[in-house]
Amino acid sequence: MIELNGSTLTLEQMKGIIYENEPIEIDTDSMERVRKSREAVEGIVTRGETVYGITTGFGKFSDVLIHNHDVDALQLHLIRSHACGLGDPFPEQVSKAMVVLRLNALLKGFSGVRPCVVERLRDLANEGVIPVVPSQGSLGASGDLAPLSHLALVLIGEGEVHYKGKIKSTEQVYQQLGYTPLTLKAKEGLALINGTQAMTAMGVINYIEAERILCQSDWIAAMTLEALEGIIDAFHPEIHKVRGYREQMEVAERIRILTSDSKLTTHQGEKRVQDAYSLRCIPQVHGASRQSVAYVKDKLEIEINAATDNPLILEDGNVVVSGGNFHGQPIALAMDFLKIAIAEMANISERRIERLVNPQLNSLPAFLSPNPGLQSGAMIMQYAAASLVSENKTLAHPASVDSIPSSANQEDHVSMGTTGARHAYQIILNAQKVLAIEFICAMQALEYRGEALASSAAQKLLARGREVVPSITEDRIFSKDIEALSKWLTSDPFDWSLKRIVGHTEYKT
Template sequence: MTSIEITPGQLTLDQLRQIRAGGVRLSLHASADAAIRRSAAVVQAAAAGDAPVYGVNTGFGKLASTRISKEDLATLQFNLIRSHSVGVGAPLAPGVVRLMLATKAASLARGFSGVRPEVVQCLLDVFNAGLVPYVPSQGSVGASGDLAPLSHMTLALLGEGEMLVDGERRPARQVLEAAGLVPLVLQAKEGLALINGTQTSTALALEGLLRFETVYASAVVSGSLSLDAARGSDGPFDPRIHEVRGQPGQIEVAAAYRQVLAGSEIRQSHRDGDDRVQDPYCLRCQPQVMGACLDQARYCAEVLLREANAVTDNPLVFAPEGEPAYMVSGGNFHAEPVALAADALACAIAEVGAIAERRIAMLIDAGVSRLPPFLTANAGLNSGFMIAHVTAAALASENKSLAHPASVDSLPTSANQEDHVSMATFGARRLGPMLDNTAHIIGIELLAAAQGIEFLRPLKSSATLEQAHALLRRDCPPMPSDHFLAPSISAAKDQVDAGAFAGLLTQVTGLRVLR
């Protein structure tokens, strides 16, 4: 099993990718211990003192002016977790919860949160045991931290919540004991530090980003296959066009299209004497649209990587070695950076699906594609891809609604104390359904484009696209006449999600969506 040593503040995207996938063990770099202990000592001193300190000996939110007696400080933290575990809805996917555990441990280990080393180690132990706390997906507004989902995660660490085992909910205490782990016992501020942060929003957004990587690359392949099936021109991919604009994603993805299309017999057959002056935008403008989406995804990756390494709880403890220590209340729990990044990524996901849907519409339109109507030889008796396109249109339309920015909404909470919130958690969570929709659209495009290529036989496409065609046909048979098409759409979508076409693109072009 691969081991990842976490150096607080230095998690990489590749490490987060491995953490999401599971099958790794986490440890903490020894250099983190001193800072963790110094900040914990500050909190312990505050708990022993008489001065009011938010999160240590006061109530929370609107109740911050309520003082709590010393003998009730531990109970205060337990009650916080119990009362805030109010999530609803389906559980978060195991990969998302793994990211939550790891990024919360990394954040606390930076030594600004005032928790003991035992708290960080508990998070790592639960991760390393392969345990997945049961965390309902709904109930956070993305400010004051992802309180409800992180509370459910923490409640499982305390042995009072639930774990997800083989898809079933199990009492956390039983699962911890079976793994040889002892439930965590909280001390002053530790409950607040565990739930006051953006780790759920960030984990959901990272899940969306890492899935987009695969869907995006698959769309470059499907778009190339559609171009060749429609006997489109490779002229619009000329590097000079893209260099004079200067957009980096556009330049890079145009090069990838050229490499994927290189050597096509189909293209060579109509290079001279083609009476179509210009291709439709859905073919001709692929570098411009997909390049902009690539730049957007890379921007989102920068924001989310910073957030995965960030300290986002409150109040924060500053205890530099050899200097006076102090605690400061702030608002790093506000997930606005994640919300805006998730909204930007949602637009990119929607656009990748939208232009792919237009290519499917183009392929079934004999007047534009110059292929048989609806990609079937006996149109009328057969409907071909007529309604498969309708499905793609429905999914593209759904994505347009889902792409509405979540970050522009805000509802005051906690009796107006928390009066502006980010809605980052929903903004990130909705990326999953959007990616499902887009992966289905790309699957339908692959089926349609492959059918179009078969009408041009015996001519062959490029070596790369012939590999993609063969890969698709391994699970999805041709449709010379109408047959039950839904299983093929599902199988093609599964191939997209599994990275079959993304791997081919990377192998041929070296394109990495996220660097």
């Protein structure tokens, strides 16, 4: 059970909720804050005060006064009119993260919603009733209005949901579970859609996936280093210590541990004096990507505990202030940084693939073919990897440098953070396939070198990999192998830390 209070949610807890279906509960003190902020909203309506989004219209309509008898209808019109999401839905895990993050933000007690709203969000997450949210249509300021409106539709019994592996109408699932649709009251519609929870939810999933593939990239790169008889001296601890980057030092240590008992790695001068950068600079490049991902983690752990709607009800309900916490710039910049970090990790992986298959760059059979000439082997795998990394270069263009005015120029600068988060996810998917290709090629190359000469870590990984993709003894449809291994890398519970490496049980990532 994970208790939410609006302030202490961690990415590790999000991982448990999203991937392991840990149930969530609401902190008692947080619910009291929710009640107090709701009382403030009801007082504003009763007194007929002019407060944005409660007794006025939205955006350019902020100067239009709404009469008391219309404040509930205002919220319904808001949700329906703003549900303009387009394109394919976000992955179900992202939409579930959206529900949890919206709930956590409301529990801070600055939004003015009734307790029944936060309770319904909790129940949706726990019951696995997850809104179907189109992934396109957000500008990333004024909040993720379009995507979050599709989330809010579910609370009022409209739209569609993921439920037990199928997409169904919300009305159908509500009837099945005995839920009654909510009638949104003053400010509640605005409180549900004014925020950064779509881009942040996508960012959370991106971070979790990026962290995993960065660990995998070290293992696979170490296997490639062995297959190419790489020079281990480049990973000497003092080289990395004198530069001073912690992440670089950690990657170098991981490579040393993974190859510690290898009979394939060499020393400078034995076969050549220096390796190419794609081998020699693994710590520098992988380490820099890890630095970037650490920056992303820091920003996400702030944002998942942030109040990002507008207006905010402050000082125990005595002050209501319109501000701009819905602007997604911090997450937009973080997602653009993440895109570059993962694209670069894939770039250097593709260069290692080239060194594995190019007979001019190694002493292995051309393209790792079982019969060079008659059979093409891994030739087109490198083409596929090159295509993916080239696509990543386009996707890595920063979304946050763009802006476009909206709402009759009232909202004249936006973050495009949700676009950046979506592109980061696609880069991660592409990078996963590039790693899968390097893994296939590295396994084949190690078998040519002699599996018994490889390190115990490489032998362990090779054995697991061969359960998914058999050795290349004849040309076949390799796209199936790439997809299968990519899926395995995503879902298999292989221990990518170094905790179980013999002689290094104390090491932790």
